[in-house]
Amino acid sequence: MLISAATYDSGASGIGGAVVETITSPFRKAAKGISDGVSKFFNSFKSYDSYNDQIDELNDKISKLEGQLADYEQIKQENERYEEYLDLKAENNDYTFTAAEVMTDDSISPFYTFTIDKGSKDEISVNDPVIKGSYLVGVVTKVTQTYSVVTTILSPDVNVSAYEIRTRQTGVVCGDAELSLKNECKMEYLSRDTGISSQSIVCTSGVGGIFPRGLIIGTVDSIKNNDHDISAYAVINPSVDFEKLKDVFVITYFDGQGSGDADED
Amino acid sequence: MKINTRPVQRFTFNNRIVRYILLSFLFLILFILQTVPGCFPRIGKIAAYLMIPGVVSVASQGGEIDGAILGAAAGVLWDSVSPEVAGYHMLMLVLVGCICGLALKYSLRNNFVSVLFLSAVSLVVYTVIYWFFFLAMRGHVGSWVTLIYVYLPSDAYTLVMFIPIYFLVKLIYKLGSEREAGVKKLKYNIK
Numbered sequence: 001m002l003i004s005a006a007t008y009d010s011g012a013s014g015i016g017g018a019v020v021e022t023i024t025s026p027f028r029k030a031a032k033g034i035s036d037g038v039s040k041f042f043n044s045f046k047s048y049d050s051y052n053d054q055i056d057e058l059n060d061k062i063s064k065l066e067g068q069l070a071d072y073e074q075i076k077q078e079n080e081r082y083e084e085y086l087d088l089k090a091e092n093n094d095y096t097f098t099a100a101e102v103m104t105d106d107s108i109s110p111f112y113t114f115t116i117d118k119g120s121k122d123e124i125s126v127n128d129p130v131i132k133g134s135y136l137v138g139v140v141t142k143v144t145q146t147y148s149v150v151t152t153i154l155s156p157d158v159n160v161s162a163y164e165i166r167t168r169q170t171g172v173v174c175g176d177a178e179l180s181l182k183n184e185c186k187m188e189y190l191s192r193d194t195g196i197s198s199q200s201i202v203c204t205s206g207v208g209g210i211f212p213r214g215l216i217i218g219t220v221d222s223i224k225n226n227d228h229d230i231s232a233y234a235v236i237n238p239s240v241d242f243e244k245l246k247d248v249f250v251i252t253y254f255d256g257q258g259s260g261d262a263d264e265d
Numbered sequence: 266m267k268i269n270t271r272p273v274q275r276f277t278f279n280n281r282i283v284r285y286i287l288l289s290f291l292f293l294i295l296f297i298l299q300t301v302p303g304c305f306p307r308i309g310k311i312a313a314y315l316m317i318p319g320v321v322s323v324a325s326q327g328g329e330i331d332g333a334i335l336g337a338a339a340g341v342l343w344d345s346v347s348p349e350v351a352g353y354h355m356l357m358l359v360l361v362g363c364i365c366g367l368a369l370k371y372s373l374r375n376n377f378v379s380v381l382f383l384s385a386v387s388l389v390v391y392t393v394i395y396w397f398f399f400l401a402m403r404g405h406v407g408s409w410v411t412l413i414y415v416y417l418p419s420d421a422y423t424l425v426m427f428i429p430i431y432f433l434v435k436l437i438y439k440l441g442s443e444r445e446a447g448v449k450k451l452k453y454n455i456k
Contacts, residue, residue: 104300104346107312108395110415114302115346141348149348156405177400181310181414217425243302 021219084133085249092212094251098122100130102245111155111180116132118250119146129211129251135239136160136204136215137248148250152179155218161207162187162217164234167195170205173217173236179249183242184221187234196220196234209259212251287437288323288335295319295430296342303316311418316343317391318427320358322434324366325380332362349399357394377431384427385420392416434441 085097100116118124120143130137130150139158142149151158158177163170164187171187179186187202200220206213218238226234284333295315298305305313316339324332340355347354365383374381400408 003399068339102302105302106347107299107313108305108419109347110310113346113348144345147345149346151348156403156454176407181410236407 005174014146081247088131088134092214092254094253094255095212095251096123097249098124098252099247099249100124100148101247106149106258109155110177111175112152112245113141113149113155114152115147115149116243116248116250117147119144119148121145123252124148125252126249129215131215131251132240132245132248134214134216136211136217137240137242137245139210140250150248150258153185153238154183154242155178160211160217161205162202163205164200164202164220165197166200169194169196170207171234173202179235183238185236187220187236187239188226188231190223190232190234192225192230192232194223194232196223198222202234202236206256209257212254212256245259284327284437285334287440288331288434289338291433291437292316292319292335292339292342296339299343300346308418308422310415310424313423314388314391314419315423315426315428315430316340316354316358317361317388318423318430319434320362320389321365321380321384322427322431324362324436325369325375325383325431326434327366328370329363329366332366333359334362336360336362353398357391361391380431381424381427384431385424388420388423389417392420 030240081099085099089095089097098118100118100122103115103117105112105114116130124140124143126140126143128140130140136153136184138150138152138155140148141151141157153160153173153176154175156177158175160173161170169190171189173185173187187196190196198220202217202220204211204213204215204217216239218236218240221235221237223232223234279448285332299313301313305315307313314333320332320336323335327335336358337355340358343358344352365380365387368383369375369379373383393412393416396408396412400411
């Protein structure tokens, strides 16, 4: 074995070296196996304290990694959130946003009225539009110093001037008690011969100065005739899932904000 | 009568204050369960209005004054998340607490069945009045559908949750009264 090892180590080559190596190879493998086994056997006699130390060390590492993972997930989510708004901001330089999180909702209201964790100290005021990405969520209806109440577009109390992007037909999007059960709202004041079809996209028109132009409200589900007059209305499926809403952005300023008030004055 | 030789008056807190602290804590939990999304299961739009049976339970155990005070506190919390007229829920819950307390004092037996009945009536009246003022009177089309498919099922759902709330409130009052009795005994050295 020694001869073979010496021959191998010295880099002996040729047929003799190969033969020796082939013959000694099983012995070398066996020797390595025995040596590993022996060292394993002695390692198993490590003290209980050293194992405990190792466990503590590994636990520390796990908790650190878990913390890092949680931070990573949070940052990832924030990045995704801000990406949407960067696109919107790039398209609309005049917008000023405030990010907010959904805190609570008014369970007795069937229209998903909810509160956000930002108030007047964050420059939020009544009638500020609330969005999720480029989709309209609702409007701020009550403001305190530290929180605000948001009424969604499912509520009949919120009226949004809107247009359908293909036909450019305008109307007013508002909530309906019956439709709100299916999380839908409607676009009213359409003529019965309207060219709006299902799956058409409805956006805010900007008229009235409360909502900026171009925010997506939702897609048309169906067109129905009003029973009490000669107009028709479109049933709209909002693009926002109100049940899963966790964070929103409030538009605190945009060009033309409050222009409807000025007209009224 | 024997004279107690042990040191007297171990409790320095006023029992009423301790009880109110415990009840306030309970109402804070009920408020969180009722309003924070995901804290308490909801079936679509059917939610549990936990504050109402909470106020009725307090009125049953502590009378109309406690019912009104805790009703006011619960109402202030509820109003904070509501876009409706400021003070609406406070006023309504004070009325619920007061009326239920007086009804149990003067015309009904104060037992579980009576309080369950009062809770059911309070829930239905509360939600019907809310529906009437904030949906029907505003002329919202199809608002009756909300009453049938949202409010009345929510009342039934809330009533199921009345049972643990009632016994929790009862436990708080029982603890308070036992302690009060203990303090009286110690105060007058009665064994």
